[in-house]
Amino acid sequence: MTSNSPSLRSALGHARGLGSAKEGTNHWWLQRLTAIALVPLTMWLVASVIALSGFGHEAFVVWFGRPINATLMILFLGVAFHHAQLGMQVVIEDYVSQHGSRTALNVLVKFVCYGLATLSIVSILTIAFGA
Amino acid sequence: MSTQNRPLSPHLQVYRLPLTALMSITHRMTGVGLTFGTLLLAWWVTAAAYGQAEYAQVQAFLGSWIGLILLLGFSFALFFHLCNGIRHLFWDFGQYFELHETRRADIFVLIGAAALTAATWVMVL
Numbered sequence: 001m002t003s004n005s006p007s008l009r010s011a012l013g014h015a016r017g018l019g020s021a022k023e024g025t026n027h028w029w030l031q032r033l034t035a036i037a038l039v040p041l042t043m044w045l046v047a048s049v050i051a052l053s054g055f056g057h058e059a060f061v062v063w064f065g066r067p068i069n070a071t072l073m074i075l076f077l078g079v080a081f082h083h084a085q086l087g088m089q090v091v092i093e094d095y096v097s098q099h100g101s102r103t104a105l106n107v108l109v110k111f112v113c114y115g116l117a118t119l120s121i122v123s124i125l126t127i128a129f130g131a
Numbered sequence: 132m133s134t135q136n137r138p139l140s141p142h143l144q145v146y147r148l149p150l151t152a153l154m155s156i157t158h159r160m161t162g163v164g165l166t167f168g169t170l171l172l173a174w175w176v177t178a179a180a181y182g183q184a185e186y187a188q189v190q191a192f193l194g195s196w197i198g199l200i201l202l203l204g205f206s207f208a209l210f211f212h213l214c215n216g217i218r219h220l221f222w223d224f225g226q227y228f229e230l231h232e233t234r235r236a237d238i239f240v241l242i243g244a245a246a247l248t249a250a251t252w253v254m255v256l
Contacts, residue, residue: 039213042209046206122180123176
């Protein structure tokens, strides 16, 4: 493309950065990857919650004191909060058109999701290590 | 001839959404709902790490009528999103896009979600 006005920038330089951010495929792929991981993890979580539903604190501590259960729970928490963040981002980007509030909401969702994921995982580790 | 007041498509107040479209928006709504549901999960797990008294508080809340309603909604949203999510994964492989196949999958997803929710509550209660 040629321009009539003189410019030091090349045609390619003008066009760069105007297209997509090229991150859509990674977002799409991570959403699917976390979804696939969540199928068995969710089944396991539901079974765990059913098993723990009639019992108190002690049963919870014993259950997540086992390395396999602590591992699966930490995986569930990490993957589920990541999946939630990715999904909420799509919803926000679809429905919030104003640039500032869209960015602010996406940042808020990221902070809350990864903050709570960390808090929950540390909580499971605290129990797993028998504090 | 005026072209000012023509209805725009899709005209949601007049157009009755087909079941597949309702399933699609429900997938989204349950997804947003489940994000809030994970707050409940985080509270449950964190309270357990803090101790017996804090854990008992969560259990008392979840056992109250408002807690049980939340959990009922949480469980159905979870199973709906799970079943419909599996269908989405089939779509990602280019499978079951024909109209009669999407209708059949709608029914499978709804029955699956309802059955899993019912089975869970039968085991809990």
